[in-house]
Amino acid sequence: MFLAWREIKQNKLRFALITAVLLLVSFLVFFLSGLASGLAGLNREAVDKWQSDTIYLTEESDKSLNQSMMTAEKADEVEGGETAVLAEMNLIADNGEAKNGVALFGIRPDEFIMPKVTEGKPFKDENEVIASDYLRDEGFSVGDELSLSSTDEKLTITGFTDKSRFNAAPVLFMDLPDFQKIKFGQAAEQMEEGEETVNAVVVKGGSGEQVPDELEKIETETFIKNLPGYTEQNLTLTLMIYFLFAISAAVVAIFLYVLTVQKIGMFGVMKAQGISSGYLAWSVIAQTFILALIGVLIGFGLTIGVGQFLPNAVPVTFDYGLMAVYGAVLVAVAVLGALVSVWTIVKIDPLEAISG
Amino acid sequence: MTDHVLQLKEVTKTFGSGRTEVQALKETTLEVARGEVIAIIGPSGSGKSTLLTIAGGLQTPSGGEVHIAGERITDLNEKRRSRVRLDHVGFILQASNLVPFLTVSEQLRLLDKVKKGNMSAAERDGLFEELGIEELTGKYPGDLSGGERQRVAIAKALYSNPSLLLADEPTASLDSDRAFEVMGLLKSAAVKKDAATIVVTHDTRLTDYVDKVYKMVDGTLRLEEEKEAERLPDERTEFLEPEEERDGV
Numbered sequence: 001m002f003l004a005w006r007e008i009k010q011n012k013l014r015f016a017l018i019t020a021v022l023l024l025v026s027f028l029v030f031f032l033s034g035l036a037s038g039l040a041g042l043n044r045e046a047v048d049k050w051q052s053d054t055i056y057l058t059e060e061s062d063k064s065l066n067q068s069m070m071t072a073e074k075a076d077e078v079e080g081g082e083t084a085v086l087a088e089m090n091l092i093a094d095n096g097e098a099k100n101g102v103a104l105f106g107i108r109p110d111e112f113i114m115p116k117v118t119e120g121k122p123f124k125d126e127n128e129v130i131a132s133d134y135l136r137d138e139g140f141s142v143g144d145e146l147s148l149s150s151t152d153e154k155l156t157i158t159g160f161t162d163k164s165r166f167n168a169a170p171v172l173f174m175d176l177p178d179f180q181k182i183k184f185g186q187a188a189e190q191m192e193e194g195e196e197t198v199n200a201v202v203v204k205g206g207s208g209e210q211v212p213d214e215l216e217k218i219e220t221e222t223f224i225k226n227l228p229g230y231t232e233q234n235l236t237l238t239l240m241i242y243f244l245f246a247i248s249a250a251v252v253a254i255f256l257y258v259l260t261v262q263k264i265g266m267f268g269v270m271k272a273q274g275i276s277s278g279y280l281a282w283s284v285i286a287q288t289f290i291l292a293l294i295g296v297l298i299g300f301g302l303t304i305g306v307g308q309f310l311p312n313a314v315p316v317t318f319d320y321g322l323m324a325v326y327g328a329v330l331v332a333v334a335v336l337g338a339l340v341s342v343w344t345i346v347k348i349d350p351l352e353a354i355s356g
Numbered sequence: 357m358t359d360h361v362l363q364l365k366e367v368t369k370t371f372g373s374g375r376t377e378v379q380a381l382k383e384t385t386l387e388v389a390r391g392e393v394i395a396i397i398g399p400s401g402s403g404k405s406t407l408l409t410i411a412g413g414l415q416t417p418s419g420g421e422v423h424i425a426g427e428r429i430t431d432l433n434e435k436r437r438s439r440v441r442l443d444h445v446g447f448i449l450q451a452s453n454l455v456p457f458l459t460v461s462e463q464l465r466l467l468d469k470v471k472k473g474n475m476s477a478a479e480r481d482g483l484f485e486e487l488g489i490e491e492l493t494g495k496y497p498g499d500l501s502g503g504e505r506q507r508v509a510i511a512k513a514l515y516s517n518p519s520l521l522l523a524d525e526p527t528a529s530l531d532s533d534r535a536f537e538v539m540g541l542l543k544s545a546a547v548k549k550d551a552a553t554i555v556v557t558h559d560t561r562l563t564d565y566v567d568k569v570y571k572m573v574d575g576t577l578r579l580e581e582e583k584e585a586e587r588l589p590d591e592r593t594e595f596l597e598p599e600e601e602r603d604g605v
């Protein structure tokens with residue numbers, strides 16, 4: 001530490017540069033991770049809000065919500081701590097001024113996935129909906145009448161709720177019988193109680209219950225991973241982050257190597273005096289650790305700072321736990337890059353320094 | 357055990373092989389005792405540095421034996437030799453002896469960090485005073501003159517109380533006044549610390565300060581001159597007083 005810190009203090013510019021590189025890389029990593037969780041949130045936010053443990057789909061659906069169709073009667077065979085049926089379809093909603101893709105959820109108001117309204121009132125009468133408050137930002141408001149892309153039925157927004165996006169679309173929540181009318185039109189009129197069609201049953205608590213015939217029980221996390229595009233998108237961003245780790249290791253390795261080569265004579269003299277390679281190598285490691293830590297911390301601060309000024313349209317959400325892990329990985333990777341220099345130091349022959 | 361800090365027995369050194377073979381050092385036997393200061397002079401390429409680095413355990417001889425402080429170092433691996441250097445040997449080189457980003461006092465603190473049993477603060481201050489650098493402790497090597505740098509290098513080499521002090525052309529980068537001054541300080545400090553000292557130099561005038569002068573010619577070491585006096589010649593004592601001027605680079 002002694003040597004490491006003294007050298008940094010005496011060569012501020014040089015070490016500021018390498019810190020700056022680490023800062024920028026960490027900024028990019030943090031930002032990408034924010035983007036990754038933001039985009040992930042876009043897909044899974046509504047599901048996360050349920051805080052459910054498992055989800056039941058039909059066996060033949062291959063874990064795809066849209067392909068899973070069951071009668072409400074069948075759905076009610078599912079047991080657990082708390083259960084809730086879910087019917088879902090995608091539509092375009094239009095209030096006359098603004099148009100937006102939405103995910104329409106058919107639910108029962110007395111089951112646990114019924115959202116709390118943050119503005120206005122819950123749905124009560126026919127064709128009333130609670131809307132995700134992202135729609136408010138898009139120009140929708142309480143009382144709006146919505147025409148839909150696939151039917152002549154009109155919906156009315158009675159209230160808004162927060163954190164409700166599913167598969168990148170804001171959610172509209174409505175009562176299950178009304179949902180049947182939207183989805184099946186005339187046919188819904190003849191439906192008896194229990195004949196309604198739903199796509200899934202969401203379960204919170206409970207465990208080890210019998211799984212009804214033809215249904216499959218999956219973890220909520222598995223359900224999310226099978227949302228269209230979710231895994232692919234996450235993988236792409238995560239891969240970019242991993243590339244950045246490799247890049248920062250390479251940059252640090254090259255930079256430190258150049259600095260070390262410049263100091264070969266000095267290290268050689270020290271080794272001639274009997275100072276061990278281990279001590280000198282530790283000094284380089286310590287130096288890298290200090291610089292990487294400073295770079296990553298500033299990068300972290302910068303990311304948070306910039307995050308404050310981003311428009312809402314940029315889907316960035318900071319997951320501090322994950323950022324801490326990425327930051328630690330960056331520091332570790334930088335230290336790994338320093339190993340090239342350690343090797344160089346170990347190989348220095350003090351004799352060459354002496355005979356200059 | 358003898359009282360000789362350094363013993364070279366029939367040491368030889370050959371570089372290369374076949375047609376490119378260079379016998380840098382022919383069979384050489386040399387003993388240096390505590391408090392003894394010897395000089396090795398000789399033309400460039402005659403093998404002076406080779407002898408010095410073998411004596412300091414920086415390279416192994418092709419033949420013969422080297423003992424430092426009674427320990428036979430010839431067969432030790434680099435790690436163990438490094439330890440011997442740390443414990444027993446002080447080096448002073450032509451230049452660039454100092455770590456550029458450490459102040460004079462930090463140069464010594466670095467040595468505190470890597471080994472135990474060094475000087476007390478009082479001893480160190482005494483050494484600084486002896487070498488006339490007590491005012492320079494907060495300065496970086498870049499801010500010192502050549503003469504001052506070499507005086508700091510002497511302090512650094514002696515700081516560990518080495519039993520063997522090896523200097524390879526320590527005055528080569530200095531003008532002659534500064535060279536006398538540094539040489540005088542080196543001699544008196546080494547004697548005071550009771551170190552066995554070898555100074556390699558090409559400046560024959562500097563040999564006034566030493567007890568024995570050896571001459572190296574083509575890898576053969578010969579005793580040139582042996583003196584009775586262990587004291588410094590009178591006309592040179594004035595150089596022991598540190599001077600204020602800082603004209604060197």
Ligand SMILES: Nc1ncnc2c1ncn2[C@@H]1O[C@H](COP(=O)(O)OP(=O)(O)O)[C@@H](O)[C@H]1O
Pocket residue numbers: 355371372378379380398399400401402403404405406407
């Ligand atoms: N590492 C080496 N490899 C090959 N030849 C060397 C090496 N070191 C020294 N020599 C040769 O050994 C001879 C003595 O060199 P050196 O001890 O440096 O002389 P001096 O210090 O007296 O100028 C020279 O001919 C030099 O070229």
Ligand SMILES: [Mg+2]
Pocket residue numbers: 404405406
């Ligand atoms: Mg030489």
